[in-house]
Amino acid sequence: MLTIKDCQMAFADYLAAHRFTQEPRNLYEPVNYIMDLGGKRIRPALVLLAHGLFSDVSEPALPAAMAVEIFHNFSLVHDDIMDEAPVRRGKPTLHEKYGLPAGILSGDVMLILAGQFLTRCEPASHTGALVRVFNEMAIEVCEGQQLDMDFEQDLNCTLPLYLKMIELKTGALIGASLELGAMVAGAEASDLFHLRSFGRKLGIAFQLQDDYLDTFGDPEKFGKKPGGDIVRNKKTFLVLRAAELANAAQKTALDQWMGSIHPNESEKVAAVMDIFTALDIQEETRRAMTQYHEEALGHLKAVQTTDHKKEGLLELSEMLFNRDF
Amino acid sequence: MLTIKDCQMAFADYLAAHRFTQEPRNLYEPVNYIMDLGGKRIRPALVLLAHGLFSDVSEPALPAAMAVEIFHNFSLVHDDIMDEAPVRRGKPTLHEKYGLPAGILSGDVMLILAGQFLTRCEPASHTGALVRVFNEMAIEVCEGQQLDMDFEQDLNCTLPLYLKMIELKTGALIGASLELGAMVAGAEASDLFHLRSFGRKLGIAFQLQDDYLDTFGDPEKFGKKPGGDIVRNKKTFLVLRAAELANAAQKTALDQWMGSIHPNESEKVAAVMDIFTALDIQEETRRAMTQYHEEALGHLKAVQTTDHKKEGLLELSEMLFNRDF
Structure with missing residues (x-):
């Protein structure tokens, strides 16, 4: 069975063997910079673990693992510009270090490089299908980012749309x-569906x-003072669920607190927390988390392979969910 | 035989039938905005005309025509941000009308949509090859834009690198x-090579x-005062060829004039033009243009199909070269 450690090591080797040494350097050096910032390489590990459900070797899935990691970093680069x-x-x-034009252009070339790595997966007869799944995902991530920006402008932010946004921005x-990892291994459509759904949930x-x-x-x-999202008026599951459950007086109070920047942050956090407590938002959120987590595990269970082979993915999903990385 | 007009009409219909009506509107409305700004749709016409060399129907190449037109507009959107x-x-x-985040994100989604249209070309067995050619081109365009920006900072600008830059930024x-149009029609590798080379030259x-x-x-x-490039110190074929041919005194004068912003623009243009005249730069440039143009036509000639079928492409290349559009 493939372990998370195996995947991370195999990916680290592949990454080291595929540094961007091309010209012009002003285009590719920023790409190395962001790829070298590290991170936990969760997504490449997911590609390799999903591939490992149906195959005993990792190599064929490495270009797809590279594609998703480059894509992830592309989205960070452009999001960081948009979020300043x-x-x-x-x-x-990246844009802080190399400037705005480099942020845009090196981001663009990463999006294309990601697609290019994907086309290196063998057999070539799978390429079209891989590219279609990748493009659909990439569009969803852009749509999720747009919804996220819309919500900051307070446009149409409801709980269902918020859940849609996080599904697009993170789940997709x-x-x-x-799905891509399993496709490289030639998995069946029903297994692809369940793996995709497992990941999205x-x-x-x-x-x-x-x-x-x-x-x-x-x-x-967790090393930070609670309530940062409240201070910044961020639309989160907590606030949106509270808005659904609130009576008229609570709704008015919530809108007032969350509609302006308040000079006394502790007072604001305490006041909003009081509303959350009255509406049992802590339990509401925990219940929703658990529900999505269990739905996710149900999809993993439905994948047609041995439980033993699923251990790595199960472990990674628990690590993710328990922030144990 | 397919005429340019036929191609433009077929593409206009396809474009009208594929407006971006999806949600979120703040992502897709800017895409419609830039696509509706018009332009001469030269690149989609090239796709359809190249396809027409080997096929009597245009429909199969329309998604590829759409892909290159969306890609071209994506590059305009991001270049306009970089060039302010x-x-x-x-x-x-686009970014002036909708803001910087929209300029970045709607540009990104256009790059992905372009790739997505390409995957709609039938037969599906060609998809991998089409995507590879498209990605390679897209990377070259980014590299060309980077070199162009490097040259503005005066980095390593020599005539050979300048020619490389324009080949990447425009020719690719x-x-x-x-090439994509011909690929959809199932053209042979040697014809693909000659068509690609024709286009690049x-x-x-x-x-x-x-x-x-x-x-x-x-x-x-041409409706504008001559010498704008000289006033803005732009590295062009003229200046770079002059730098190659200049003697020490001319080189010093050229560097001085082209290395600073001069309060008297007419005086600067006249002084640089004097150097150009002394070095016969007008004739040098005309010779280079003619040489590339003739090389281009040589490649078109080498494509294995009837002269009659090449008439549309020949006409379009003359229109391009004579700015007659």
């Missing part, structure tokens, strides 16, 4: 990573947990 | 348009003519 983020993983963001790539559960921890997380364990 | 251009075809550029897409000739007209063009015919 100066820092990523403790280092300057996790689902496609699994897992992505949603992961994002809900992100929302949960920001407000209810143990500050000692 | 406020106006395109007499209208606000023209060459790939022809034509693209270089076209860009050299652009340089030529900016300085030596008839102001009445």
Whole structure:
């Protein structure tokens, strides 16, 4: 059985063997910079583990693993420009270090390089199908990012649309990573469906947990003061679910607190937390997380291979869900 | 025989039938905006004309025509951000109208949509090969744009690198348009090579003519005062060829004039033109243009089909070269 460690090591070797040494250097050096910032390489591991469900060797899936990792980093580069983020993983963001034109153009070339790696997967007869899944995912990620930006402008933000947004922005790539890995191994359509669904639900559960921890997380364990999302008026599952459950007075109070920047942050966090407590939002969120997590596991269970082969994916999904990485 | 008019009409119909009506609107409305700005649809016409060399129907090549036109517009959108251009075809550029994040994200989705249209070409067994040619071209266009930006910073700008830059930035897409169209029709490798080479050389000739007209063009015919490139210190074929041919004194004078912004524009243009005249740069440029143009036509001639079928492409290449559109 393939372990997460095996996958990460195989991917690290592949990455090291495929550095971008081409000319012009001003185009490709920023690509190496962002790829070298590291990260946990979760998505390539998902590609290789899904491939490993149906195959005993990892090599054929490595170009697909590279494709999803480059795509993920492309999306970080362009999102960081749109979000005006100066820092990523403790280092300057790409556009902060190399300038806006480099941020745009090196991002563009990464999107194309990702597609190019995907076409290196053998057999060539699968290429069309791989590219179709990849493009569909890539479009979904753009749509998710647009919805996310729309929500910041307060456009049409409802709980169902929010769940759609996190499915597109986070779930689509996790689902496609699994699907692409399995496709390279020649998996059946029903297994592809279940792996894609497993990934998408897992992505949603992961994002809900992100929302949960920001407000209810143990500050000692997660290293930050709770309530950052509240301070920044971020539309999260918590706020949107509270808006659904609130009575008129609670709704008015919530809209007021979450509609403006308040000078006293602690007072604001405490007031919104009171509303959350009255509406049992902690339990509501935990229930939703668990539900998506269980749905995800149901799809993994339905994949037609041995339980033993699924251990790596199960372990990775638990690591993701428990932030244990 | 397929005429240019036939191609433009067929493409206009296809474009009208494939408007981007999806959600979220803030992502796709800017795509319609830029696609509706018009332009001469030269590249889709090249796809269809190249397809027409080997086939009597146009329909199968329409998704490829759409792919190259969307790609071309994607590159305009992102280039306009990098160049801080406020106006395109007499209208606000996309980022000027919708903001920087929309410029980046709607550009990104166009790059993916272009690839997606390409995968719609039948038969599906060709998809992998089409995608490979498309990705290689797309990377070349990014590399060309990077070299262009490097040259503005005065990095390593020599005549051979300048010719490489315009081949990548302009020639690659023209060459790939022809190649993709012919591929959809199942053309032989040698014909693909000659069509690609025809397009690349034509693209270089076209860009050299652009340089030529900016300085030596008839102001009445081209509607602008000559010498704009000189005023802006732009590295063009003219300046780079002059730098190759200049003696020490001429080289020093050229570097001085072209290395700073001069308060008296007419004086600067006249001084640089004097150097150009002394070095016979007008004739040098005309010779280079003619050489690339003739090389291009040599490749078209080598394509294995009837002369009659080549008439549309010949006509389009003359229109391009004579700016008669």
